[in-house]
Each structure stands twice: as C-alpha cells, then as structure tokens.
Amino acid sequence: MTKLVLAAVLCAMGCSSKGEPAAGAGAEMIRPTVTDPLGFCDRARMVMMGRRKCFPEDTSMKMAIESVDELVKDAPADPEARRRIAVTCAVTLQGMMRAEQPKNCPLDVTDGERAELSTFLTAWYGQRTAAPSTGHAAADAALVKLAGQRDAACACKDLACARKAGTELDAALPSDAPVAARDAAAKMVDEVSRCKQQLTNAPPR
Structure with a gap:
C-alpha cells in the first residue's frame, strides 16, 4: 500500500511545480460506482488518468496506474478480501486529494464521491468487534x-x-x-x- 500511495502523492505534489497546463476537454466518461468496493480502485484510476493527461511526462503516475491495475486484476472473490484491496485504493485517492493541486488540473472528484470515500474509510478504521460469549x-x-x-x-x-x-x-x-x-x-x-x-x-x- 505504501508504495502505491507514495507514487500517487508524489505526482500530485510534483506536478504542481511543473507548470499548469489546462486539462484537455473530451467526452465525459461514465463515473465508477462503489456498489462493489473495488469501485474505489476504478475511481482512483480515473483520477490518475486525468492527471496523467495534464502531465504525460510524469512517470510516477504511470507506475501508480499500473499498481492499481495489478491490484484489481488479482482481486479475489471473497468480499472482505476485496474490501481490503479497496481500502488500498481509497487511501491512495485520499492522499491525492490532500496534496496541493495544480490550479489548471484539478482532481476529478465530485463532492458526493468525496463523501462516499470518507464514509468508507471511516467505517473501515472504526470497525470494533465485540467480545463474544462462546461458553468457554x-x-x-x-x-x-x-x-x-x-x-x-x-x-x-x-x-x-x-x-x-x-x-x-x-x-x-x-x-x-x-x-x-x-x-x-x-x-x-x-x-x-x-x-x-x-x-x-x-x-x-
């Protein structure tokens, strides 16, 4: 997780110091949902792709995208295991959102998506298993x-x-x-x- 988060955040910070080209216009893509938690990986990838269009020379973003692709490709069917992978992507996306953003290349994240990200991570970090009564x-x-x-x-x-x-x-x-x-x-x-x-x-x- 640390390697992926670091690559994404380094790009988010580094890109802001290289000039500020305007993001290219294009057809609006379908925004990923998070009915399956791995949707956070799709969202992270979407944001990274948008940033890469602004700064195609930045290799750290290419590495981050490849890391996300690798996580999703090998994702297991088990719901809890998928949720754990989704956390890696969600933390990466959160790190990018917190970094200083280039003025003319903002991250493509809606207020609703920010709220879903916060809710997801809050639930993950806040899980507390009660001590069961097993009879032993x-x-x-x-x-x-x-x-x-x-x-x-x-x-x-x-x-x-x-x-x-x-x-x-x-x-x-x-x-x-x-x-x-x-x-x-x-x-x-x-x-x-x-x-x-x-x-x-x-x-x-």
Whole structure:
C-alpha cells in the first residue's frame, strides 16, 4: 500500500511545480460506482488518468496506474478480501486529494464521491468487534481483556502511543478455545492494525 500511495502523492505534489497546463476537454466518461468496493480502485484510476493527461511526462503516475491495475486484476472473490484491496485504493485517492493541486488540473472528484470515500474509510478504521460469549470461560475472559487493549490502542492520537499499545496486546487463547473465539481475537488484532494505519495516513497537524 505504501508504495502505491507514495507514487500517487508524489505526482500530485510534483506536478504542481511543473507548470499548469489546462486539462484537455473530451467526452465525459461514465463515473465508477462503489456498489462493489473495488469501485474505489476504478475511481482512483480515473483520477490518475486525468492527471496523467495534464502531465504525460510524469512517470510516477504511470507506475501508480499500473499498481492499481495489478491490484484489481488479482482481486479475489471473497468480499472482505476485496474490501481490503479497496481500502488500498481509497487511501491512495485520499492522499491525492490532500496534496496541493495544480490550479489548471484539478482532481476529478465530485463532492458526493468525496463523501462516499470518507464514509468508507471511516467505517473501515472504526470497525470494533465485540467480545463474544462462546461458553468457554477462559477464552471469553481473554477476549474481554483483548478488547480492552484494542480499545486503548485505538484511542491513541499518535503512532508512538499506538505502537506501544500494540506491543502490549495479549491475543493468547487457551488451546481448546472455540473457533468463534479465535476468529474474534484475529479480528481485534486486525482492528489495532487499522487504527495504526489511520494514524499513519492522517494529514500532518
């Protein structure tokens, strides 16, 4: 994810320092929907293609487009896996939107699309799995403890705090813990990673 985001943002910033040609006019393309979350990849690609028309000499945008194409080409059918890939594209698009824009080559993103992007990423970063009651007393107690540690990590306002809290996670479960308990623990650990990702991708203060 980092490589793709960096390439796109570098272009968004670098293009603004190379002059400001007007974006070429042409037939209006059909705007991608996000009924399937991978639509965020289509939107990211559309925006990149528009920027590349303004600055065809910029190789970083070509690399970013190829990275998006590769992600979509290998996308699995599993809904959660597709959603995870869509997050990579959504974060890339968000990074481009935050970068300083050339005056005569604005990003082609509507207010509605910006709102959908924000809603999607907020839901992704904000997911919190509740500690289930599985009937296994020791496993249930461990999950309650893990949920508290997860919440503490996600309450952090900076990466240093989140990383420290992350090292204190105790996701160990009894060897005979049921599958539901193991699934919940895995989701909680993943949610801590999402909170770290959100802090990493947050705009500088």
